[in-house]
Amino acid sequence: MKTNRSQSLAPASGAPFNPLGPMVVHAKNAYDYVVHSFERRITGALVLILVGMIGLQVVSQQRVLELRAQTGSYRESMAQFDQVRRLGDAVTRFRLSGIALVAPASEADALLKRDQLTDAAIAIANGINEIRAVDDQSYRAVSGLPVFARLDGMVAELLNPQPGQPLAPAARGRLERFNAKLEGGVQSIDQAVTGQRDRAFDSLNAAVDSWNVMIGLAGVLTIALAAAICFDLLRNILPALRRMHDALRQLANGELDVEIEQSRLHELNELSQALETFRQHAHAVRGLAYADPATGMPNRRAFVQRLVAMQAGKGVDTACDRFVVILADVDRFKYVNDDYGHPAGDQLVGLIGARMGMLLGPQAFVARLGGDEFAVCRPLADGESAARLASDLVAAMREPFDLGHCQIAVTLSLGHVTAARSDDARMAEPSTETELLLRADLALYASKHGGRNCATGFTAEHLAEHEIERALERDLCEAFDRGELRMVYQPIHAVGGEPDEVEALVRWTHPRHGEVPPSRFIPAAERSGLMVPLGRWIYERALSELRGWPGLQMSINLSPLQLQQEGFVGQFLDCCRRNAIDPHRLYLEVTESVSIERNPRAVLTLELLRQSGCRIALDDFGTGYSSLSLLRTFQFDRLKLDRALIGNLATDPTSRAVFDAAVTMALRIGAEVVAEGISEAELVEPVRAAGCTHLQGYHYSRPVEADQVAVYYGNIMRKLASA
Numbered sequence: 001m002k003t004n005r006s007q008s009l010a011p012a013s014g015a016p017f018n019p020l021g022p023m024v025v026h027a028k029n030a031y032d033y034v035v036h037s038f039e040r041r042i043t044g045a046l047v048l049i050l051v052g053m054i055g056l057q058v059v060s061q062q063r064v065l066e067l068r069a070q071t072g073s074y075r076e077s078m079a080q081f082d083q084v085r086r087l088g089d090a091v092t093r094f095r096l097s098g099i100a101l102v103a104p105a106s107e108a109d110a111l112l113k114r115d116q117l118t119d120a121a122i123a124i125a126n127g128i129n130e131i132r133a134v135d136d137q138s139y140r141a142v143s144g145l146p147v148f149a150r151l152d153g154m155v156a157e158l159l160n161p162q163p164g165q166p167l168a169p170a171a172r173g174r175l176e177r178f179n180a181k182l183e184g185g186v187q188s189i190d191q192a193v194t195g196q197r198d199r200a201f202d203s204l205n206a207a208v209d210s211w212n213v214m215i216g217l218a219g220v221l222t223i224a225l226a227a228a229i230c231f232d233l234l235r236n237i238l239p240a241l242r243r244m245h246d247a248l249r250q251l252a253n254g255e256l257d258v259e260i261e262q263s264r265l266h267e268l269n270e271l272s273q274a275l276e277t278f279r280q281h282a283h284a285v286r287g288l289a290y291a292d293p294a295t296g297m298p299n300r301r302a303f304v305q306r307l308v309a310m311q312a313g314k315g316v317d318t319a320c321d322r323f324v325v326i327l328a329d330v331d332r333f334k335y336v337n338d339d340y341g342h343p344a345g346d347q348l349v350g351l352i353g354a355r356m357g358m359l360l361g362p363q364a365f366v367a368r369l370g371g372d373e374f375a376v377c378r379p380l381a382d383g384e385s386a387a388r389l390a391s392d393l394v395a396a397m398r399e400p401f402d403l404g405h406c407q408i409a410v411t412l413s414l415g416h417v418t419a420a421r422s423d424d425a426r427m428a429e430p431s432t433e434t435e436l437l438l439r440a441d442l443a444l445y446a447s448k449h450g451g452r453n454c455a456t457g458f459t460a461e462h463l464a465e466h467e468i469e470r471a472l473e474r475d476l477c478e479a480f481d482r483g484e485l486r487m488v489y490q491p492i493h494a495v496g497g498e499p500d501e502v503e504a505l506v507r508w509t510h511p512r513h514g515e516v517p518p519s520r521f522i523p524a525a526e527r528s529g530l531m532v533p534l535g536r537w538i539y540e541r542a543l544s545e546l547r548g549w550p551g552l553q554m555s556i557n558l559s560p561l562q563l564q565q566e567g568f569v570g571q572f573l574d575c576c577r578r579n580a581i582d583p584h585r586l587y588l589e590v591t592e593s594v595s596i597e598r599n600p601r602a603v604l605t606l607e608l609l610r611q612s613g614c615r616i617a618l619d620d621f622g623t624g625y626s627s628l629s630l631l632r633t634f635q636f637d638r639l640k641l642d643r644a645l646i647g648n649l650a651t652d653p654t655s656r657a658v659f660d661a662a663v664t665m666a667l668r669i670g671a672e673v674v675a676e677g678i679s680e681a682e683l684v685e686p687v688r689a690a691g692c693t694h695l696q697g698y699h700y701s702r703p704v705e706a707d708q709v710a711v712y713y714g715n716i717m718r719k720l721a722s723a
Ligand code: C2E
Pocket: 490, 504, 505, 506, 517, 518, 519, 522, 538, 557, 558, 559, 589, 591, 619, 620, 643, 676, 677, 678, 679, 696, 697, 698, 699, 703
């Protein structure tokens, strides 16, 4: 049993069992608990000081009482000392009176001496009683005291002979012995009292000394503890706090690679842990600030930083003194998101970025600027062509991307610009990173307008064009007030002959640039937020002029932005009412260039306009992307086939087949079909034959000024009448 028990208590390691072990562990834990906390350290030290003070106070009280007692006994022993001295005087007087009575000079002298003897004996008896009254015990301990008990007997013997008669020799001898004993008794009392007084004095002295020592020790202990606190503060805590403060200041300055030290002190450790957490979060936030969260690719900020560094020649191959900046857009990326979902869109963007990086090599910095926009900067080796690099990139993107669950093929539009890295070259061709990005963007814009899926290098014309565009945007605001805008009307002929119709087209005569085509300033208005007021001006002017042409129908072009404008339907119908125009006389043309299909508000606006009597035409059909699915979403009253479908109709059988199919489809869904851009006589027959219900183009008439509309239709009437 015993063995088992000792085995069970023995530590697992097999080390001998130490019964003090658990206590030691507890003591160590308590020590750690106090020592590893600044607060507990200080509190512990203050508690120690407090306990020490209280202890000192208690002990001091005791010592005061003791001291008071010691002083009392010292005072008593001093009083006894006086009594002994008085007793000694009385004994002396007794002895002298006794000697005088041995042979008195006369009877009168004998009587006097008797009185004196009696007084001295009484004084001795009183003295003894006083001494006994103060300390009977000590008195009894004194040797030689029995002599005082015999005092009465001796007095009686001395007073026995008649006054004037000498004392018998035997009595004389007894008196002398008695006196000697009396003095011996007084001496022993004196010794005892003196010894007692000395002891009282010594113990009083000792009490004062020990109190002194105790007060001194308590003072030293308090000072030591206070010094320990100060030392701890100066040696451990303040330097640690200073280091923490330094780390905090570095973090505040954005130096996130600072090392935050651990501390043994619980509070400082908590602070350092909080700082470390803050540092890690700041790292993550900085990461987010420079990376695209969806793909992890560098973002615009990171790209601009890299571009600036590249311009300064940092972090790149110093042998290259030119570099290219590329901006690229995935063509119609919106449809990828719509059709496959945003996660697939992000995955595709990541794959595109990775493929770009692979193709362009490790020197290239590929960033995602947002959505489907990419930016690249890369040094160009001697003789390396940026145009070649860019077209290779466009070609490489045509290969489908494997997303795991599906494959997606996309195309890329790209703009690029080259810049010099050397200072000399930069002096000749100054370009900040903003200018470089603008130039690449203009080249990208040209790619998009050049049919997409291609790369365009920046040229000076792009910049000139851009500056004109900006100027147009600025000047358009004032064009209304300055009367620079006007409407022109292009006739649309119904194949069946009736009714007459015109399409309202806006014109802007710029004071410097002359006639600015709407294909240029309408996009400028859309970009600058002026499209809504411009659109309003257009339909108000067109409807007020239509008021003067009864019997004429009118097509008005609407921008997709107008379709999204709140209250547009009400404003438009109100304008019709004011001009007494029946909405049935109106066709409202919308283009498919911007997706209406995926914009519920635009579709609702069209529905409301249609219900109010307006007819809705899909303009430029055949140039867009989503025409066919759009036709399922909304019931159009008319399709206007773009002139791109008509151009080669007379000569190219394939164009004709496509055109025929488009017309048949439009007719099958019950819509009218307008053939736009009939610029030559030989196009008339094929479009008629295909079944178009309406014809429009320069062959019939260019757009005419408002005052020529009535003239135009008057002439037609006259022609028909004369025919
Ligand atoms: P759109 O609505 O398709 O207008 C027809 C465009 O084709 C007009 O150009 C017209 O002049 C042109 N055109 C007509 N027949 C022929 C032809 O036989 N040959 C050639 N080459 N062109 C022909 P315009 O006036 O320059 O307008 C261009 C585009 O600007 C319009 O295309 C329309 O999308 C937009 N636009 C014009 N006016 C307005 C407007 O008042 N509001 C809105 N929102 N857009 C307008």
